[in-house]
Amino acid sequence: MKTAPATSEPAQARSKLSIKVDDPRPTPAAKAAPVVFDLEQLEIYYGSFRAVRDVTLKIRKNEITAFIGPSGCGKTTVLRSLNRMHDVTPGAHVRGKALFHGIDLYGPNVSATEVRRHIGMVFQKPNPFPKSIYDNVAFGPRVNGVKDRKQLDEIVEKSLRAAALWDEVKDRLQHSALGISGGQQQRLCIARTIAVEPEVVLMDEPCSALDPIATTRIEDLMRALTSRFTIVIVTHNMQQAARVSDRTAFFTVELDAKNDQRTGILVEYDLTSKMFANPSDERTENYLTGRFG
Amino acid sequence: MTSMEPTPTPALDLTAKLSWRVAKNAIMSGLMLTAFLVVAVPLIAILWSVVGKGAATAFAGFPDFFTAEIPVVSRRAGPGMGPAILGTLLVTGAATLIAVPLGILGAVYLHEYGGNRKFARLVRFMSMVMTGVPSIVMGLFVYIMWTLTFGYSAFGGSLALSCLMLPVVIGSTEEMLKLVPGHLREAAYALGTTKSRTILTVVLPAALPGIVSGALLAVARAAGETAPLLFTIGAATAYNPQLFDGANNALSAQIFTNATSSFVAAQNRAWGAALTLVLLTFLITLVARVFTARLALKR
Numbered sequence: 001m002k003t004a005p006a007t008s009e010p011a012q013a014r015s016k017l018s019i020k021v022d023d024p025r026p027t028p029a030a031k032a033a034p035v036v037f038d039l040e041q042l043e044i045y046y047g048s049f050r051a052v053r054d055v056t057l058k059i060r061k062n063e064i065t066a067f068i069g070p071s072g073c074g075k076t077t078v079l080r081s082l083n084r085m086h087d088v089t090p091g092a093h094v095r096g097k098a099l100f101h102g103i104d105l106y107g108p109n110v111s112a113t114e115v116r117r118h119i120g121m122v123f124q125k126p127n128p129f130p131k132s133i134y135d136n137v138a139f140g141p142r143v144n145g146v147k148d149r150k151q152l153d154e155i156v157e158k159s160l161r162a163a164a165l166w167d168e169v170k171d172r173l174q175h176s177a178l179g180i181s182g183g184q185q186q187r188l189c190i191a192r193t194i195a196v197e198p199e200v201v202l203m204d205e206p207c208s209a210l211d212p213i214a215t216t217r218i219e220d221l222m223r224a225l226t227s228r229f230t231i232v233i234v235t236h237n238m239q240q241a242a243r244v245s246d247r248t249a250f251f252t253v254e255l256d257a258k259n260d261q262r263t264g265i266l267v268e269y270d271l272t273s274k275m276f277a278n279p280s281d282e283r284t285e286n287y288l289t290g291r292f293g
Numbered sequence: 294m295t296s297m298e299p300t301p302t303p304a305l306d307l308t309a310k311l312s313w314r315v316a317k318n319a320i321m322s323g324l325m326l327t328a329f330l331v332v333a334v335p336l337i338a339i340l341w342s343v344v345g346k347g348a349a350t351a352f353a354g355f356p357d358f359f360t361a362e363i364p365v366v367s368r369r370a371g372p373g374m375g376p377a378i379l380g381t382l383l384v385t386g387a388a389t390l391i392a393v394p395l396g397i398l399g400a401v402y403l404h405e406y407g408g409n410r411k412f413a414r415l416v417r418f419m420s421m422v423m424t425g426v427p428s429i430v431m432g433l434f435v436y437i438m439w440t441l442t443f444g445y446s447a448f449g450g451s452l453a454l455s456c457l458m459l460p461v462v463i464g465s466t467e468e469m470l471k472l473v474p475g476h477l478r479e480a481a482y483a484l485g486t487t488k489s490r491t492i493l494t495v496v497l498p499a500a501l502p503g504i505v506s507g508a509l510l511a512v513a514r515a516a517g518e519t520a521p522l523l524f525t526i527g528a529a530t531a532y533n534p535q536l537f538d539g540a541n542n543a544l545s546a547q548i549f550t551n552a553t554s555s556f557v558a559a560q561n562r563a564w565g566a567a568l569t570l571v572l573l574t575f576l577i578t579l580v581a582r583v584f585t586a587r588l589a590l591k592r
Contacts, residue, residue: 085483088482113482113485113486116483118485120484121479121483123479125476127476128480129480130477130498130499139484139486140484143494189480192480
């Protein structure tokens with residue numbers, strides 16, 4: 001296993017990266033941000049099939065961490081293990097260590113529902129509820145017990161503004177969320193997720209169903225949201241990872257010749273600037289330069 | 294020298310050619326039209342004869358037929374069907390109140406919690422068996438379990454009808470729950486919503502139009518059932534608004550007794566009652582449809 005723990009100084013590395021000149025945030029201090037997720041030797045199984053193994057990485061606060069890699073390498077599987085979305089898949093289970101602020105996510109007294117209140121998720125396909133735009137955003141706060149109409153109005157407006165959608169939908173909040181465009185729906189899903197004030201937002205290929213303009217808007221949005229949230233994004237688009245993320249984890253798939261099983265592994269995890277400029281693993285370099293089969 | 298000239302392209306012909314594919318299309322279209330006629334002709338014939346033979350009786354001296362009490366002497370001509378209309382509404386309404394909530398709860402258990410567990414499989418199997426039980430057997434069952442002890446009442450009929458409706462509601466609701474896309478559940482879970490809350494606020498609302506359709510189908514079928522009512526509600530000729538007490542009547546039971554009578558006046562009343570029942574079912578369906586359309590959002 002060649003996981004490279006990210007220990008180099010982010011500030012220095014960042015300055016080398018030309019694509020981040022318009023980064024709105026101040027350059028972080030030389031000392032690394034606090035660790036949010038600490039995964040060690042994580043393995044995820046579907047029944048007896050081991051889908052991913054050897055995932056060891058630390059995800060840091062208020063950063064964007066990108067998971068990249070070819071199809072079937074388990075990046076989505078790892079992402080979904082971070083807020084226990086595998087609980088609804090029969091037979092799926094996790095081995096190894098998955099700590100969230102030092103607490104074992106899969107500990108005996110940990111409730112998946114509570115975990116998901118702190119770690120929200122945006123999915124590949126925009127999936128608004130078949131309700132009004134307002135009710136979509138107010139859904140989470142209502143579940144958490146907010147009943148006061150005025151307070152809900154405030155949360156809805158604040159979340160829609162944060163998702164850069166308010167101006168487009170403010171006059172039709174009571175219309176169906178299914179009537180707006182795909183890009184707007186995805187931003188609505190982001191607004192719905194941040195309305196419950198999670199600490200982390202997981203994004204599973206949030207732009208794969210969107211056109212380039214909508215993608216740009218969501219990427220800008222992600223950069224803006226890092227001041228409040230920690231973001232983990234799975235993407236097939238390497239340029240996207242290079243554009244938005246602070247750190248990148250590269251996964252690949254390994255074929256076991258004995259039983260013909262494909263298992264995903266984490267190859268390299270490092271600062272995005274370092275990985276895209278000078279990857280330390282040959283497989284990463286092959287993938288990034290397009291030589292990967 | 295001619296090789297320099299470009300060869301002229303043959304005239305473009307985009308018209309349909311006779312081929313096996315075209316013939317197959319025609320044959321299949323013909324078969325579909327036949328199938329449509331096979332279904333539509335009996336339906337139209339039924340409506341035609343019910344309206345043709347029933348309208349004169351039902352709308353003579355409107356609204357007497359719908360309000361007057363049932364004549365005790367059946368050979369006497371004249372209205373009405375009032376008590377039977379009230380009885381049908383009472384019996385079917387109470388049966389709906391029993392069967393629809395129970396059926397929806399059952400389907401939610403089967404689909405959301407039971408899955409493939411042994412108990413869930415048993416319940417699903419029993420529900421299937423229940424669909425196949427003849428309605429008259431349900432009537433006999435309620436007659437023995439309820440009517441023999443408590444006597445004739447509208448509620449006895451409701452019990453029998455709800456036994457008939459229950460498996461239909463369970464089956465159709467479960468099918469509708471299966472159609473709710475998994476990504477909606479995931480979206481709710483990702484917001485930190487509990488399973489029960491997800492079912493109440495996301496899954497059931499998404500499946501509501503389908504659930505209402507299934508329930509309506511069950512109500513319409515139950516409203517026309519005769520056999521289970523024969524043993525359970527009695528045959529009152531006067532209004533009886535009491536659900537639990539005393540003999541009642543229903544349109545379907547009235548159609549049966551009047552149609553088998555030898556007097557023309559009674560037979561006319563049977564046609565009138567048949568038309569009333571058709572109109573009533575139509576009205577209930579319409580109201581429920583408008584209600585669900587109101588719930589739907591504007592785009």
